[in-house]
Amino acid sequence: MNNKKEPLLINRAKSVRYAFKGALLLLKTEPSIKIQFCIAVLVSIAGFYFEISTTEWMIQILAIALVMSIEGANTAIEEIANFIHPEYHIKIGKIKDLAAGAVFIASVFAVIVGLIIYLPKIF
Ligand SMILES: Nc1ncnc2c1ncn2[C@@H]1O[C@H](COP(=O)(O)OP(=O)(O)OP(=O)(O)O)[C@@H](O)[C@H]1O
Numbered sequence: 001m002n003n004k005k006e007p008l009l010i011n012r013a014k015s016v017r018y019a020f021k022g023a024l025l026l027l028k029t030e031p032s033i034k035i036q037f038c039i040a041v042l043v044s045i046a047g048f049y050f051e052i053s054t055t056e057w058m059i060q061i062l063a064i065a066l067v068m069s070i071e072g073a074n075t076a077i078e079e080i081a082n083f084i085h086p087e088y089h090i091k092i093g094k095i096k097d098l099a100a101g102a103v104f105i106a107s108v109f110a111v112i113v114g115l116i117i118y119l120p121k122i123f
Contacts, residue, residue: 022072023072026071026072026075030071030075032071032074032075032103033068033071033072033075036064036067036068036071037068040064040068043060043064043114044060046118047060050118050121052117052121056117059113059117060113060114060117063109063110063113063114064110066106066109066110067103067106067107067110070102070103070106071103073099073102074099074100074102074103077095077096077099078096078099081095081096
C-alpha cells in the first residue's frame with residue numbers, strides 16, 4: 001500500500017522490491033513465461049554465435065522484453081478474472097481471449113524480428 005508519510009526514495013525502493021518479487025513469481029510459477037525465458041536464452045546464445053550487431057541486440061532484447069512483459073500482464077488479467085468470477089461467463093472468456101490476443105500479437109512480431117535477424121545469417 002502507498003504510504004504518503006514515507007520518504008519518496010524508500011517508497012520507490014519498496015515498489016521496486018514488490019515489482020521484483022512479481023517478476024520472480026512469474027518466472028517461478030508461470031509455464032508460459034518459463035518457456036519464453038528458455039526461448040530468450042536460446043535466442044541470446046544464437047546472438048553470440050552469429051555475432052549480431054548492437055542494433056540487432058537492442059531490437060532482439062526489446063522483442064524479448066515486449067513478449068515477456070505482456071505475458072506478465074496477461075497472467076495478472078487472468079488472475080483478476082479468476083478472482084472476481086471463477087465460474088464460466090462469456091465476458092470472462094472474452095477478457096481472457098483479449099489478453100491472450102495481446103501476447104499472440106507481440107509473439108508473432110517477435111518471431112518476425114527473429115526471422116529478419118537470423119534468416120540472412122543462416123542462408
Ligand atoms: N471463467 C471462464 N469463462 C469463460 N471462458 C473461460 C473462462 N476461463 C477460461 N475461459 C476460456 O478458456 C481460455 C483459456 O483460459 P485459461 O484461464 O485456462 O488461460 P490459459 O490460456 O490456460 O492461460 P495461460 O496463458 O497462462 O496458459 C480463455 O481464453 C477463455 O476463452
